[in-house]
Amino acid sequence: MKKYFDQHGGLILLEKIKSNQGFGFTIFTKQQVEQATNNFDNVNILGYGGQGTVYKGILSDQIVAIKKCKIVDENKKKEFGKEMLILSQINHKNIVKLLGCCLEVEVPMLVYEFISNGTLFDYINNKRQESHISLTTRLRIAQESAEALAYLHSSASPPIFHGDVKSTNILLDQNYMAKVSDFGASILAPTDEAQMVTLVQGTCGYLDPEYLQSCKLTDKSDVYSFGVVLLELVTGKPVIDFNAPEEEKGLSSRFLTAMKEKKLNELLDDEIKSEDNMEVIMEVAILAKECLNMTGEERPTMKQVADELERIRKLKQHPWEQAYHPEEIESLLGGPSHHIEIEHIGSFGLEKKAEKVIAVGR
Numbered sequence: 001m002k003k004y005f006d007q008h009g010g011l012i013l014l015e016k017i018k019s020n021q022g023f024g025f026t027i028f029t030k031q032q033v034e035q036a037t038n039n040f041d042n043v044n045i046l047g048y049g050g051q052g053t054v055y056k057g058i059l060s061d062q063i064v065a066i067k068k069c070k071i072v073d074e075n076k077k078k079e080f081g082k083e084m085l086i087l088s089q090i091n092h093k094n095i096v097k098l099l100g101c102c103l104e105v106e107v108p109m110l111v112y113e114f115i116s117n118g119t120l121f122d123y124i125n126n127k128r129q130e131s132h133i134s135l136t137t138r139l140r141i142a143q144e145s146a147e148a149l150a151y152l153h154s155s156a157s158p159p160i161f162h163g164d165v166k167s168t169n170i171l172l173d174q175n176y177m178a179k180v181s182d183f184g185a186s187i188l189a190p191t192d193e194a195q196m197v198t199l200v201q202g203t204c205g206y207l208d209p210e211y212l213q214s215c216k217l218t219d220k221s222d223v224y225s226f227g228v229v230l231l232e233l234v235t236g237k238p239v240i241d242f243n244a245p246e247e248e249k250g251l252s253s254r255f256l257t258a259m260k261e262k263k264l265n266e267l268l269d270d271e272i273k274s275e276d277n278m279e280v281i282m283e284v285a286i287l288a289k290e291c292l293n294m295t296g297e298e299r300p301t302m303k304q305v306a307d308e309l310e311r312i313r314k315l316k317q318h319p320w321e322q323a324y325h326p327e328e329i330e331s332l333l334g335g336p337s338h339h340i341e342i343e344h345i346g347s348f349g350l351e352k353k354a355e356k357v358i359a360v361g362r
């Protein structure tokens with residue numbers, strides 16, 4: 001047990017915790033986590049992920065979620081303590097708090113705060129039998145998640161790229177507030193070429209096409225995946241539809257085609273599809289399109305996405321500040337009476353976003 005503890009860099013971590021009272025991070029013993037989960041009893045399983053199983057447990061009177069991974073990358077073993085140090089300092093209201101870890105086992109276990117209302121995926125897909133989810137709620141969850149990712153990219157030191165942004169990694173607390181989870185795939189931003197990541201992680205349907213080619217994870221890879229989450233929020237559709245023809249399997253390509261053909265209306269979730277919502281949905285769609293840009297550099301930053309979502313939420317609250325006329329939006333979404341072309345000038349990264357709407361044949 002001591003062998004594993006040392007191997008995972010337990011000593012540096014322990015020293016840091018001792019020297020920094022109120023650090024809020026605990027190294028749990030194997031016995032403690034076994035007790036907490038009743039020896040990893042199956043009844044305590046919260047869910048399965050690509051890397052392992054998550055158990056519910058009680059540790060020091062607090063309900064926790066314990067992630068027990070299947071394997072650990074040999075090269076990363078020594079780094080584990082160091083990585084824990086960085087991740088343990090992440091403190092944001094929309095990020096699941098890492099409370100501690102257990103190092104006395106071959107594959108270290110992670111202990112997170114327990115988040116009670118399941119995942120955004122389940123919520124959108126109504127797995128929890130909740131009634132209708134309003135556009136207002138969806139926008140709030142989107143903005144909270146975007147803020148969390150922007151924090152990881154710009155305020156964490158060193159910057160952290162999540163690497164596996166998806167609706168099952170956005171948990172919801174008792175007030176349905178978003179909590180971004182699962183830093184399993186996250187990789188601390190490389191400081192030099194040698195540290196560049198060569199292993200492609202992430203989830204099919206959310207993966208940045210540029211990352212697939214270069215194997216280099218960047219902040220913009222998270223932006224791409226977040227764009228797919230925005231699509232899930234407005235369409236309520238699965239990210240991959242295995243029964244669909246080849247070119248329509250992925251939600252992102254279906255969406256981009258629908259935008260081009262001005263048939264977005266057909267893709268939207270019936271639950272939010274009302275005349276009052278159309279303008280706001282269109283704004284979200286335009287933002288999602290920016291996030292899904294094939295070239296990473298041209299995608300907005302997560303901070304810009306979060307700010308844009310804040311602006312869109314305000315637009316929803318104060319609809320008189322309309323940017324488009326309702327008939328124009330109707331047309332853009334596939335309405336019968338008008339023909340509209342959208343010319344998209346500039347991009348978030350370089351210039352200020354500018355949308356030009358040209359009405360044709362009116």
Ligand SMILES: Nc1ncnc2c1ncn2[C@@H]1O[C@H](COP(=O)(O)OP(=O)(O)OP(=O)(O)O)[C@@H](O)[C@H]1O
Pocket residue numbers: 046047048049050051052053054065067096112113114115116118119164168169171181182184
């Ligand atoms: N902190 C938590 N509180 C409550 N439930 C959690 C918590 N973390 C994870 N879970 C549950 O455990 C499941 C598996 O989580 P995990 O992060 O391992 O998997 P994933 O994100 O679906 O997949 P992958 O690890 O491949 O990205 C989640 O879908 C969720 O239901």
